[in-house]
Amino acid sequence: MAKLKAGKPADPGTRIEDPAVLRDIFQGLFDSEAEFPIRVEGTSTLPYFSTIRSLHWEEEALVLKLVRPLPHELLVGAVFQFLCAAGEQRYEGHITFLAREGYLQYRFERPAFLLLSDRRVHKRYPFRPRESAYVILQDSGLPGLGVAGPLVNISLGGLALRVDRVIRLDTGVRIPPSTALFERGKGFPRVRVQDLPRIHLLDARGICTHATERGSEVILGVNFTSLTPEEEALIQSALEVRDRLQRGSGPRVEGGAVALRAEGRTLEPAAEMRPPDAQMAAGDLLRRLRRRASAVGLVMPGGPHRADLELRLREAGFHRLLVAGTLVELAALTSAEPRRHPPRLCIVDLSVVRAGDAEPLEAVRAIEAEVAGLGAIPIAILCDAVDPTLLLAQADLTRFVSTEVGPESLATLDAMLGGDSEN
Numbered sequence: 001m002a003k004l005k006a007g008k009p010a011d012p013g014t015r016i017e018d019p020a021v022l023r024d025i026f027q028g029l030f031d032s033e034a035e036f037p038i039r040v041e042g043t044s045t046l047p048y049f050s051t052i053r054s055l056h057w058e059e060e061a062l063v064l065k066l067v068r069p070l071p072h073e074l075l076v077g078a079v080f081q082f083l084c085a086a087g088e089q090r091y092e093g094h095i096t097f098l099a100r101e102g103y104l105q106y107r108f109e110r111p112a113f114l115l116l117s118d119r120r121v122h123k124r125y126p127f128r129p130r131e132s133a134y135v136i137l138q139d140s141g142l143p144g145l146g147v148a149g150p151l152v153n154i155s156l157g158g159l160a161l162r163v164d165r166v167i168r169l170d171t172g173v174r175i176p177p178s179t180a181l182f183e184r185g186k187g188f189p190r191v192r193v194q195d196l197p198r199i200h201l202l203d204a205r206g207i208c209t210h211a212t213e214r215g216s217e218v219i220l221g222v223n224f225t226s227l228t229p230e231e232e233a234l235i236q237s238a239l240e241v242r243d244r245l246q247r248g249s250g251p252r253v254e255g256g257a258v259a260l261r262a263e264g265r266t267l268e269p270a271a272e273m274r275p276p277d278a279q280m281a282a283g284d285l286l287r288r289l290r291r292r293a294s295a296v297g298l299v300m301p302g303g304p305h306r307a308d309l310e311l312r313l314r315e316a317g318f319h320r321l322l323v324a325g326t327l328v329e330l331a332a333l334t335s336a337e338p339r340r341h342p343p344r345l346c347i348v349d350l351s352v353v354r355a356g357d358a359e360p361l362e363a364v365r366a367i368e369a370e371v372a373g374l375g376a377i378p379i380a381i382l383c384d385a386v387d388p389t390l391l392l393a394q395a396d397l398t399r400f401v402s403t404e405v406g407p408e409s410l411a412t413l414d415a416m417l418g419g420d421s422e423n
Contacts, residue, residue, distance in 0.1 A: 014116040016091065022114065023057055025086045030055055035225075036084035037122070037156075038064070041094065046236055047156075049227065050082075053105055062110050063101050068229040070097075070106060080108070083117060092117040122155035125242045131195075135161040136394070137206075137222070138190040144169040145181070147220065151193060156235055158206060158223035159193065177218040182211035188222060192394070197241035200415040203396070204231060290417045291317035295341065297330050298323045300349030300382065309405060313347075316410055326352060327370040334374060342374045345416055349382045349403070360390055368395055378416040380409075 016022060029036070030052040037047035050064040078097040083090065093111040101107050127133045133151035138144060149164040163177040175181070186208040193202040206222040213219075227235070296318050300306045302325050310323055322343055324330040334342050348371070353363040364381060371379050378397045383390075386400045394400070399416060401409035 016114040016116065017112070022111075025084075025091065025114065026052065026055060026062065026110070028086050029084060034084065034086075036082060038066075038080045038082040038095065041079040041081045046233060049232070053101075057110075060110050061098065061107055062095075063105055063107050066104050066106065067227070067232075069104060070100075090117040091115065122157040123239075124153045124155045125239055125246070126153045127151045129162075133196055134194045135159060136190075136192040136194070137161075137188045137220075138169065140187040140189050145175070147188075149220075152219060154193070154196070154235075154239070156224075156232065156239065158209065158221065159191075160219055160221045163211075163218040163220050179211040179213055179218055182208045182218075182220055184208055184210065191222060191224070196235075196238040197245070199234060199238045200412070201399075202231075202234065202238075287414050288317050290414065292319050294318075294345065294417050295320040295322060295343040296413075297321075297343040297346040297348075297377075299325070299327055299330050299346065299352055301325055301351065305403075309403075312405060318413075327367070331370075331374060342377060345378050345380065345413065346371050346374075347380045347382060347401075347413070364390055364398065368398060378418075380413055380416060 016025075028034075033051050035049050035051055038050050039047040048070070049067045053063040053065040055062050074097060076097060076099065080095050080097065081092065082095060083092045085091075091114040093114040095108040095111055098107040098109055127150070129150055131151075133154075135149060135151050137147040139147070146167045146169050147161075147163055147165070148167075149161045152160040152162055154160075166175040166177050166181060167173065168175065188206045188208070191204045191206040193204075194200070196202060204227060205225050207225055208220065209223050210221040211218060212221075224231075224235075296313070298306070298310060298313065298321050300309070306323070310321060313321060322330060322333050324333055327348065330343075330346070348367050350360065350363055350367075353366045360383070367381060368379060371377055376397065378399070380399050380401050381390075382403045382405075383400055384403055390400055399412055401412050
């Protein structure tokens with residue numbers, strides 16, 4: 001009988017049968033409320049994330065709580081494979097479905113043995129520095145720290161980033177990156193990943209798993225926590241695209257869908273059953289229709305630059321522009337005609353509020369407060385260069401775009417418009 005030992009893990013494939021060791025492993029998973037994936041054996045469907053709700057050792061059973069329900073047609077006796085981590089070691093095994101216990105709670109027959117695994121709980125996909133994927137974190141402390149840096153790798157379970165900046169969000173003062181800032185278990189209620197394949201912006205939550213020094217760099221590891229089924233599916237779609245790109249079996253797909261947590265709104269990827277040409281044609285048609293049909297507010301001081309920007313936006317297909325010099329003027333435009341709806345999107349120049357050496361974050365907050373009077377409207381703030389402080393404190397409905405409004409900025413505006421136009 002194999003026994004669990006501290007220190008260096010045993011060889012992969014080692015069979016763990018000792019009941020006392022098995023009980024310790026599952027008790028540890030129960031006590032820590034550790035989340036692990038289960039999947040119907042022999043399938044490649046999206047895994048079900050689960051935690052152990054209760055252990056019934058003498059009955060050789062355990063009750064799992066899942067984040068989404070199992071299919072109603074699932075038969076008793078269905079076998080699931082799972083992968084879990086305990087301490088420094090990973091284990092894989094099989095459990096058998098027995099019954100439904102309650103909402104999202106299911107009883108399984110516990111495994112008679114486990115196998116030591118050399119597989120990670122989730123496959124990781126590396127990203128190179130020259131790629132644009134970028135991570136922004138905000139911790140749960142007060143006054144609050146913002147952490148930002150390029151994505152190193154990502155999986156369905158979490159990510160790693162190279163810490164480039166650490167900033168106090170109340171003052172904007174920069175702090176030198178250090179592993180001492182990141183204790184294991186530190187919570188990050190805001191985890192944002194920009195420019196993943198097919199995902200313009202991903203919002204999630206996470207906890208720190210490790211912070212290590214690599215030469216002069218600090219690499220921070222974060223596990224996702226409490227992902228919703230929609231978030232899991234969104235990440236999975238990006239990883240599937242990444243996997244095809246790594247194997248060279250698909251065209252390059254740029255970030256394009258956007259998840260807006262505040263409104264619970266997601267722009268789904270185009271159906272993969274369509275031919276690529278049909279997908280591109282349908283996507284281009286829908287994009288042009290949204291631009292033409294959506295009312296968009298443009299707020300910036302009058303002058304040649306505004307006239308030039310207005311012309312470029314109209315040439316790009318934004319025909320329903322509400323142009324104003326200040327947010328007060330924009331509010332007057334929308335209230336002057338009772339039948340006119342507020343714009344679906346506001347494009348606001350940062351200089352409308354910011355003056356002199358005022359903090360850019362202070363100006364952004366002022367813009368957000370004024371636009372909030374019109375409703376929950378996404379805001380694209382025009383600025384020459386985006387200060388990382390702004391990204392670290394970016395609100396759910398706020399994005400920053402270049403004053404040049406090039407192709408990338410237009411893609412951001414398209415993503416912010418989201419679903420079908422309503423006004």
